[in-house]
Amino acid sequence: xxxxxxxxxxxxxxxxxxxxxxxxxxxxxxxxxxxxxxxxxxxxxxxxxxxxxxxxxxxxxxxxxxxxxxxxxxxxxxxxxxxxxxxxxxxxxxxxxxxxxxxxxxxxxxxxxxxxxxxxxxxxxxxxxxxxxxxxxxxxxxxxxxxxxxxxxxxxxxxxxxxxxxxxxxxxxxxxxxxxxxxxxxxxxxxxxxxxxxxxxxxxxxxxxxxxxxxxxxxxxxxxxxxxxxxxxxxxxxxxxxxxxxxxxxxxxxxxxxxxxxxxxxxxxxxxxxxxxxxxxxxxxxxxxxxxxxxxxxxxxxxxxxxxxxxxxxxxxxxxxxxxxxxxxxxxxxxxxxxxxxxxxxxxxxxxxxxxxxxxxxxxxxxxxxxxxxxxxxxxxxxxxxxxxxxxxxxxxxxxxxxxxxxxxxxxxxxxxxxxxxxxxxxxxxxxxxxxxxxxxxxxxxxxxxxxxxxxxxxx
Amino acid sequence: xxxxxxxxxxxxxxxxxxxxxxxxxxxxxxxxxxxxxxxxxxxxxxxxxxxxxxxxxxxxxxxxxxxxxxxxxxxxxxxxxxxxxxxxxxxxxxxxxxxxxxxxxxxxxxxxxxxxxxxxxxxxxxxxxxxxxxxxxxxxxxxxxxxxxxxxxxxxxxxxxxxxxxxxxxxxxxxxxxxxxxxxxxxxxxxxxxxxxxxxxxxxxxxxxxxxxxxxxxxxxxxxxxxxxxxxxxxxxxxxxxxxxxxxxxxxxxxxxxxxxxxxxxxxxxxxxxxxxxxxxxxxxxxxxxxxxxxxxxxxxxxxxxxxxx
Numbered sequence: 023x024x025x026x027x028x029x030x031x032x033x034x035x036x037x038x039x040x041x042x043x044x045x046x047x048x049x050x051x052x053x054x055x056x057x058x059x060x061x062x063x064x065x066x067x068x069x070x071x072x073x074x075x076x077x078x079x080x081x082x083x084x085x086x087x088x089x090x091x092x093x094x095x096x097x098x099x100x101x102x103x104x105x106x107x108x109x110x111x112x113x114x115x116x117x118x119x120x121x122x123x124x125x126x127x128x129x130x131x132x133x134x135x136x137x138x139x140x141x142x143x144x145x146x147x148x149x150x151x152x153x154x155x156x157x158x159x160x161x162x163x164x165x166x167x168x169x170x171x172x173x174x175x176x177x178x179x180x181x182x183x184x185x186x187x188x189x190x191x192x193x194x195x196x197x198x199x200x201x202x203x204x205x206x207x208x209x210x211x212x213x214x215x216x217x218x219x220x221x222x223x224x225x226x227x228x229x230x231x232x233x234x235x236x237x238x239x240x241x242x243x244x245x246x247x248x249x250x251x252x253x254x255x256x257x258x259x260x261x262x263x264x265x266x267x268x269x270x271x272x273x274x275x276x277x278x279x280x281x282x283x284x285x286x287x288x289x290x291x292x293x294x295x296x297x298x299x300x301x302x303x304x305x306x307x308x309x310x311x312x313x314x315x316x317x318x319x320x321x322x323x324x325x326x327x328x329x330x331x332x333x334x335x336x337x338x339x340x341x342x343x344x345x346x347x348x349x350x351x352x353x354x355x356x357x358x359x360x361x362x363x364x365x366x367x368x369x370x371x372x373x374x375x376x377x378x379x380x381x382x383x384x385x386x387x388x389x390x391x392x393x394x395x396x397x398x399x400x401x402x403x404x405x406x407x408x409x410x411x412x413x414x415x416x417x418x419x420x421x422x423x424x425x426x427x428x429x430x431x432x433x434x435x436x437x438x439x440x441x442x443x444x445x446x447x448x449x450x451x452x453x454x455x456x457x458x459x460x461x462x463x464x465x466x467x468x469x470x471x472x473x474x475x476x477x478x479x480x481x482x
Numbered sequence: 483x484x485x486x487x488x489x490x491x492x493x494x495x496x497x498x499x500x501x502x503x504x505x506x507x508x509x510x511x512x513x514x515x516x517x518x519x520x521x522x523x524x525x526x527x528x529x530x531x532x533x534x535x536x537x538x539x540x541x542x543x544x545x546x547x548x549x550x551x552x553x554x555x556x557x558x559x560x561x562x563x564x565x566x567x568x569x570x571x572x573x574x575x576x577x578x579x580x581x582x583x584x585x586x587x588x589x590x591x592x593x594x595x596x597x598x599x600x601x602x603x604x605x606x607x608x609x610x611x612x613x614x615x616x617x618x619x620x621x622x623x624x625x626x627x628x629x630x631x632x633x634x635x636x637x638x639x640x641x642x643x644x645x646x647x648x649x650x651x652x653x654x655x656x657x658x659x660x661x662x663x664x665x666x667x668x669x670x671x672x673x674x675x676x677x678x679x680x681x682x683x684x685x686x687x688x689x690x691x692x693x694x695x696x697x698x699x700x701x702x703x704x705x706x707x708x709x710x711x712x713x714x715x716x717x718x719x720x721x722x723x724x725x726x727x728x729x730x731x732x733x734x735x736x737x738x739x740x741x742x743x744x745x746x747x748x749x750x751x752x753x754x755x756x757x758x759x760x761x762x763x764x765x766x767x768x769x770x771x772x773x774x775x776x777x778x779x780x781x782x783x784x785x786x787x788x789x790x791x792x
Binding site: 119123126147150151240295296297298302305306309311437438440441444447448451452454455469473476477479480481 | 540541542543544545548549564628629630631647649650652736738739740741752755756757758759
């Protein structure tokens with residue numbers, strides 16, 4: 023009996039130990055949070071994190087993998103060596119969505135990174151969150167000249183005349199096509215189709231047993247772009263820029279045009295559906311399974327390199343009866359945390375300024391294919407050389423600079439964009455299965471409206 | 483029980499023992515149970531009650547309960563075509579994966595139970611899928627299902643059969659995910675079933691042989707009844723696993739195309755961590771919990787009757 027009870031006791035002790043270990047599993051993090059609590063009680067003034075060399079150290083959360091990450095690491099290293107007061111530590115946090123999820127749980131605390139990269143459709147969420155310091159504050163204090171940056175990019179991230187975040191990696195959609203296939207089909211490889219009707223016509227000629235005429239990644243972004251280039255709004259209240267959007271309006275004639283355009287080709291059998299994965303559609307293009315597709319401008323370099331044929335780049339198509347309005351900026355921008363030490367904010371600001379210099383932007387543009395947000399970068403020699411070799415890059419820059427600034431091409435501001443994009447994906451998938459274009463659009467609007475309604479209800 | 487006797491000795495004979503003393507046994511028992519109460523409380527009951535609590539609210543962008551809506555989240559779910567579709571997909575997925583998975587594992591276990599030279603090699607191979615993580619296995623299958631460069635489509639092309647859009651055609655996607663899931667789960671089921679087979683007493687087979695029973699007669703009258711506790715365990719675990727499948731969905735289809743593989747667990751994830759609607763996500767979680775509970779109870783009620791315990 024005694025022995026049995028002793029055994030139980032030991033077990034209980036063991037369990038308690040495990041429990042203690044669980045609650046305190048991260049020995050590094052624990053003392054830090056204690057210290058935070060103390061410092062917050064003592065006063066508003068936050069201590070900056072200073073490393074052993076006496077430099078102010080800040081974290082920079084980003085979502086760039088692969089080549090983008092390498093380039094970004096090199097840029098941060100360059101910054102750290104360029105001056106002796108600040109150290110920026112870039113940390114890869116997964117996809118844009120994953121980064122935002124982590125941010126949601128840590129945002130507003132002192133553990134939040136000083137600098138973070140958030141995708142364009144997270145803009146409204148970030149502004150509403152209260153976690154961030156608008157960069158406008160530093161622009162004003164520092165007398166930073168914004169006019170040197172690309173106006174069409176700044177437009178997206180400006181709300182009520184205030185710039186909330188520093189644009190960083192910006193991309194737009196572009197129509198890529200297989201010039202060799204155009205020649206074989208008897209089409210002019212130097213003249214890409216411009217309107218929906220042109221694309222429909224070209225894809226019926228390009229279609230062979232092996233190759234589809236046209237494809238588009240099943241992703242909400244492309245729909246938003248095709249809508250905007252016709253001048254269509256995504257949500258009411260001037261795309262959410264004049265006030266809080268309350269309703270989605272993308273099921274109007276412009277939205278329907280897009281869905282009919284895709285539906286026509288799908289029914290004719292000239293549209294290839296390669297799903298929701300970027301790599302799949304890119305592989306399909308470079309292996310000759312589709313002759314035309316829409317990609318991000320950041321994908322051009324890769325498309326040219328991995329395709330065994332000549333690749334053409336063109337503006338994205340628009341409906342025949344309307345004129346071209348241009349494109350919305352995609353990509354991400356850099357946000358600064360609120361509630362951290364002044365020196366840390368200053369470090370973040372210095373890094374932002376460094377990033378927007380023409381030399382760094384030129385390097386970034388060539389490494390990744392993202393836009394240079396500072397157009398002076400295009401005057402750099404390395405850019406000129408590369409453009410001479412790959413004129414496709416220039417098409418995307420021209421397309422952006424031809425864009426007419428308006429609330430349409432500024433892009434919609436809603437906090438529930440990820441959910442809305444999911445609705446569009448479902449609508450497109452149903453469309454490809456033969457559903458009615460108007461009906462699937464209406465369903466997507468309904469789903470988006472519910473999300474907007476809940477967001478407005480809970481954020482009062 | 484020496485403590486009790488010692489305790490009793492301290493109480494004066496003429497007085498009835500007080501409440502404190504009388505509950506001594508109960509208190510001792512509670513003390514021993516305390517650790518598991520704490521563990522369960524922190525890691526099971528608190529999250530569970532929190533989920534139920536959240537399911538009555540709409541949450542704001544930080545995921546805090548913001549607006550009380552009563553049963554509206556549940557009402558919305560039951561009226562929502564998307565959720566009913568998720569429920570249907572989940573049931574189909576369970577039906578695709580559980581019976582096939584168990585039968586295949588049983589078949590392999592019966593094969594590997596034979597005493598042959600080099601059988602160890604086959605036993606290792608058959609159970610090897612257990613050592614592959616869901617993520618790694620899904621990526622491998624992703625390549626095999628690939629529309630342009632996938633192995634399956636190339637194989638079909640060899641025989642001039644039309645190409646199948648494995649993961650892009652809503653009619654095929656759930657089936658494709660089910661195939662890869664069966665493959666992933668077979669290793670574990672195989673190993674447990676093989677263990678069960680090895681535990682069956684050899685003498686039973688020897689006596690049956692002397693009586694002139696054939697292989698299939700032995701299988702039906704000796705192997706399956708003796709294996710039934712293991713089979714019951716495997717079926718229960720497979721069912722619960724199937725209901726909770728997540729990783730392969732996330733990697734292979736992300737719930738698409740056209741919601742055809744949006745199983746309830748994946749739908750919960752998306753609602754909670756993409757859309758940040760913890761309220762509706764919690765309501766779905768409660769719903770899934772009730773489903774699994776009912777299925778498990780039914781199984782114990784009807785399935786266990788057939789189980790033969792030694």
